[in-house]
Amino acid sequence: MVDFLEKIESLKGYLSGGCKNIAIVTHTNPDGDAIGSSLAWAKVLRDMGHEVHTLVPNRYPAFLDWMDGIGEMVVAKEQPEVATEIIAAAELVFVMDLNKIDRLDSMTEPLMASEAPHILIDHHLMPPDDYSLQFSYPEMCSTAFVTYKIIEAMVGTEAITTEMAENLYAGIMTDTGNFAFSYLTPDLMRSVAVLLERGLEIPKVYNAVYNSYSASRVKLLGYSLGKKMEVLAKGKAAYMSLTEKEMRRYNFQLGDSEGFVNYPLSIAGMKMSAIFIETRKFVRVSLRSRGDEVDVNLFARRYFGGGGHKNAAGGKSFVSIDETIEIYKKAVIEYFKENGI
Numbered sequence: 492m493v494d495f496l497e498k499i500e501s502l503k504g505y506l507s508g509g510c511k512n513i514a515i516v517t518h519t520n521p522d523g524d525a526i527g528s529s530l531a532w533a534k535v536l537r538d539m540g541h542e543v544h545t546l547v548p549n550r551y552p553a554f555l556d557w558m559d560g561i562g563e564m565v566v567a568k569e570q571p572e573v574a575t576e577i578i579a580a581a582e583l584v585f586v587m588d589l590n591k592i593d594r595l596d597s598m599t600e601p602l603m604a605s606e607a608p609h610i611l612i613d614h615h616l617m618p619p620d621d622y623s624l625q626f627s628y629p630e631m632c633s634t635a636f637v638t639y640k641i642i643e644a645m646v647g648t649e650a651i652t653t654e655m656a657e658n659l660y661a662g663i664m665t666d667t668g669n670f671a672f673s674y675l676t677p678d679l680m681r682s683v684a685v686l687l688e689r690g691l692e693i694p695k696v697y698n699a700v701y702n703s704y705s706a707s708r709v710k711l712l713g714y715s716l717g718k719k720m721e722v723l724a725k726g727k728a729a730y731m732s733l734t735e736k737e738m739r740r741y742n743f744q745l746g747d748s749e750g751f752v753n754y755p756l757s758i759a760g761m762k763m764s765a766i767f768i769e770t771r772k773f774v775r776v777s778l779r780s781r782g783d784e785v786d787v788n789l790f791a792r793r794y795f796g797g798g799g800h801k802n803a804a805g806g807k808s809f810v811s812i813d814e815t816i817e818i819y820k821k822a823v824i825e826y827f828k829e830n831g832i
C-alpha cells in the first residue's frame with residue numbers, strides 16, 4: 492500500500508506543470524477492459540486539464556460502440572500517420588492493459604522511438620520492467636479496477652461520472668466473466684458499490700455488452716459447439732477451431748467469436764479450453780482454464796509465443812490451423828504429464 496501511494500505521488504509529479512499532451516495506448520484486438528480503462532482514464536486526465544488522445548492498434552468490436560468517448564479513439568491500422576504523429580508529439584504516454592509492447596502492432600515502433608515517459612497501468616503477469624512508472628497488479632481482476640484504484644487515490648471517486656462508471660464497470664465485468672473468475676475481492680465489490688453510487692446501472696451495461704449480438708453470431712456459436720468442439724485428455728481439455736471460410740459463411744464480424752472459448756469449461760471436469768481462429772496472417776489462439784492446475788499464461792508463452800493470465804491467455808501461431816491443432820494436442824499431453832493432471 493505504501494508502495495502504491497508512493498507511485499501515486501510519482502504519478503502526480505508526471506502530471507504536474509500545466510496542460511500536458513498525453514497519449515493513451517492499448518492492445519491489439521482491444522477488449523472491454525482495454526477500452527473501458529483507456530476511456531475512463533482519458534476522461535479523468537481531460538478533467539484535470541490535459542489534452543488527451545486515445546489510440547488502439549486495430550478496431551474494437553461493435554459490442555463496445557455504446558461506450559462514452561469511443562468515437563474519438565484513433566485506430567492506428569486505419570490512420571497510421573495520425574497515430575504515429577500523436578505518439579511522437581505526446582509528452583507522456585500511458586500504456587493500458589498489456590504486458591508485451593509487441594501487442595501494439597504498428598504502434599510498437601513509434602512508441603519505442605518516443606522519448607516521453609511511459610507509464611504502465613496493467614494487471615498481466617510478468618510485465619517488462621522498463622517503464623518510467625508502472626502500476627502493475629496481476630492480483631487485480633482488470634486494468635479497469637487498477638484504474639479505479641488510481642482514480643480513488645489521486646482525485647477521489649467524486650471525480651467519477653456516470654459514463655466513466657459504466658466504462659470502468661464494463662472492463663471489470665468483461666475481464667471477470669461477469670464476476671465468475673478469480674480475483675473477486677471484497678475491495679473489488681466495494682468499488683462496484685461506489686460505481687453504483689456514481690450512477691452506474693448494471694443491467695444497462697450487461698445488456699449493451701452481452702445481449703447485443705447478431706443472429707448469425709449466435710448461429711456461429713451453435714456451429715462451433717455442435718460441429719467443431721473436440722474433447723481430449725480424458726475430458727480434461729477441449730478445443731474448437733474456425734477457418735476463414737467457416738466464418739464467412741456466418742457473416743463473421745469482428746468480436747463475434749468473443750467468449751466462445753469459455754463454453755467448453757462448462758463441462759464437468761474440464762480443465763482447459765482453446766479456440767483457434769484463422770486470420771489472413773496467422774492463427775489466433777485463445778486459451779482458458781479453470782482452477783489452479785492449468786496455467787494458460789505459461790502454456791501460451793511456451794507453445795504459442797503469447798501470454799496473459801493464469802486462467803485466460805492467448806497467442807499466435809504462424810503455421811496452418813491443422814498444424815496448430817496438432818501442436819495443441821501434443822502440448823496438452825506434454826503439459827498434463829509434466830503437471831500430473
Ligand code: 5GP
Binds near residue numbers: 804
Ligand atoms: P483473448 O483470448 O481474450 O484474446 O485473450 C485473453 C488474454 O490473453 C488477454 O487478456 C491477454 O492478456 C492475453 N493475450 C491474448 N493474446 C495474446 C498475445 O498474442 N500475446 C500476449 N502476450 N498475450 C495475449
Ligand code: MN
Binds near residue numbers: 525588614634666
Ligand atoms: Mn484486462
